[in-house]
Amino acid sequence: MKWDVLVAIVEDDPFSRNWMALLAARDRRTRVVAEVGDLSSLLPHLAGDTCRIDVLLIDSDIPGREDLISGWTLGGPARAGRPKILLTGINADPRALHQMKPDFYAGYILKGEISTSLAWAITLAAAGYWVITPGIQTLAYTARFRLPLPCMVLDGCQPFYNLTDYQTRVARLAFLFSMERHELANELGISQEWSYGLVSAIYERLGLKTFLAGDSASLHDLDVSEEIAAYLEAVRAKLNNSGRPKDLESLAFHLLTIPLVKKFDRDSSW
Numbered sequence: 001m002k003w004d005v006l007v008a009i010v011e012d013d014p015f016s017r018n019w020m021a022l023l024a025a026r027d028r029r030t031r032v033v034a035e036v037g038d039l040s041s042l043l044p045h046l047a048g049d050t051c052r053i054d055v056l057l058i059d060s061d062i063p064g065r066e067d068l069i070s071g072w073t074l075g076g077p078a079r080a081g082r083p084k085i086l087l088t089g090i091n092a093d094p095r096a097l098h099q100m101k102p103d104f105y106a107g108y109i110l111k112g113e114i115s116t117s118l119a120w121a122i123t124l125a126a127a128g129y130w131v132i133t134p135g136i137q138t139l140a141y142t143a144r145f146r147l148p149l150p151c152m153v154l155d156g157c158q159p160f161y162n163l164t165d166y167q168t169r170v171a172r173l174a175f176l177f178s179m180e181r182h183e184l185a186n187e188l189g190i191s192q193e194w195s196y197g198l199v200s201a202i203y204e205r206l207g208l209k210t211f212l213a214g215d216s217a218s219l220h221d222l223d224v225s226e227e228i229a230a231y232l233e234a235v236r237a238k239l240n241n242s243g244r245p246k247d248l249e250s251l252a253f254h255l256l257t258i259p260l261v262k263k264f265d266r267d268s269s270w
Contacts, residue, residue: 008034027119060089107131117156117259151264
């Protein structure tokens with residue numbers, strides 16, 4: 001997977017836009033370079049040959065998507081440097097699906113199904129995969145839409161780790177929102193010392209130290225796809241057995257947001 005994937009987010013709901021920007025910013029692979037509520041302000045940057053955007057994350061209800069694609073089509077064949085469009089939405093929209101041209105789009109994901117695994121979807125899209133979530137796979141089947149290959153189906157709602165509800169809440173605050181320990185203690189109504197103990201217990205459950213030490217069994221136990229395993233190995237190499245708190249938090253974020261991934265097989269799915 002590519003590192004430092006440049007992402008532009010086009011979303012008219014400020015809450016959703018901020019949430020997606022947070023998830024992308026917390027990941028080591030993705031860097032948000034633009035957050036806008038409509039396409040008009042981005043169009044001049046997207047039309048040129050020097051566009052510095054790898055993935056364009058666009059809500060399916062944003063007007064102007066097809067005008068953008070039409071402009072690109074008139075400009076000739078798809079360029080290698082042209083941003084890949086990853087469509088997002090709340091509900092699976094048959095009309096939006098049938099409007100998608102494989103040369104310009106890199107997939108369609110539902111926000112509730114990708115959950116906190118957004119950066120995994122972005123980086124797989126940047127790597128050349130078509131990326132969808134289970135609801136879009138179902139829609140493609142019923143709508144007889146031929147999904148491009150290679151295609152990955154990501155489900156961010158199935159956690160890999162058996163954390164308690166309380167540990168899940170702590171992990172969300174500590175790793176997704178990157179709360180300092182005193183902020184975490186205040187939010188949970190506990191002592192700062194106790195907050196350190198809670199985070200350490202989660203690190204233990206995730207097997208962070210074993211993973212950083214280079215134990216290959218720790219990846220095998222996760223039962224992740226080849227693409228995700230390769231990326232986690234790269235993260236481990238970059239961290240080089242680092243025990244710095246921020247590095248541990250970053251690794252915990254990556255592990256906690258791993259989605260269930262399966263390669264779409266057209267022969268067995270139609």
